Amino acid sequence: MKLYSFWRSLASFRVRIALNLKGVAYEQIAVDIDRRQHRDGAYAALNPQMALPSLVLDDGTVLTQSLAILDYLDEACPGPALLPEDAKGRARVRALAAMIACDAHPLTTPRVQRYLTEVLHVDEAARVAWLRHWAAEMLVAVEAQLAGHAATGRFAHGDAPTIADVCLAGHVIFARNQGLDLAETPTVQRVFDAAMALPAFVSAHPLAQPDTPEAMRRKPAAP
Numbered sequence: 001m002k003l004y005s006f007w008r009s010l011a012s013f014r015v016r017i018a019l020n021l022k023g024v025a026y027e028q029i030a031v032d033i034d035r036r037q038h039r040d041g042a043y044a045a046l047n048p049q050m051a052l053p054s055l056v057l058d059d060g061t062v063l064t065q066s067l068a069i070l071d072y073l074d075e076a077c078p079g080p081a082l083l084p085e086d087a088k089g090r091a092r093v094r095a096l097a098a099m100i101a102c103d104a105h106p107l108t109t110p111r112v113q114r115y116l117t118e119v120l121h122v123d124e125a126a127r128v129a130w131l132r133h134w135a136a137e138m139l140v141a142v143e144a145q146l147a148g149h150a151a152t153g154r155f156a157h158g159d160a161p162t163i164a165d166v167c168l169a170g171h172v173i174f175a176r177n178q179g180l181d182l183a184e185t186p187t188v189q190r191v192f193d194a195a196m197a198l199p200a201f202v203s204a205h206p207l208a209q210p211d212t213p214e215a216m217r218r219k220p221a222a223p
């Protein structure tokens, strides 16, 4: 499989984690969002949405949208399940994943930030306030879903990682990068720490990728 991804892309991070959890070997092909390579003709031909990631299967099938890719990997690949066995559990896990991947993340993508600054002429302080606002709001919303819920375990749902943890990990990294403190969301912090203790999450980390800029790179062992 070939994963078209960018080191800082949180949607790519999700897919890397899932591939690692499933033990699937993949080749990573870097598409530099900062240099707008995702808007080049070659990548647009692969994924007309011009968003990362895209996963190209060995038979040439192109999969896009991280949540759809996570579903595919869970259905098609052996290894630990990424969703609970029961329908209610699956609904809870999918809801947690959707909160982050469908509600919070789109507000912070480069295309949205570019529209804010280039079209609406939002200044730097307002751009940063925008990112922090949506990141913080989602931390609180996820905490409310996790804290005290009977199904919350070592991870977001039970004692094994699911797609909820896969999405949560990226959101926490993003929130911390915005300077947010997780003291007010201790369950999110605890679940994040449990996830980042797993090698599948550590080696998928944005700062441990082949295309991570050298100055930002860190040893994969340190979450």
Ligand SMILES: N[C@@H](CCC(=O)N[C@@H](CS)C(=O)NCC(=O)O)C(=O)O
Pocket (backbone or CB within 6 Å): 008, 009, 010, 011, 012, 033, 038, 050, 051, 052, 053, 064, 065, 066, 067, 101, 109, 110, 111, 112
């Ligand atoms: N909902 C999509 C999000 C895809 C997406 O927006 N990816 C970002 C990187 S995390 C991207 O490619 N952004 C390009 C842009 O905003 O121009 C998914 O989960 O795959």
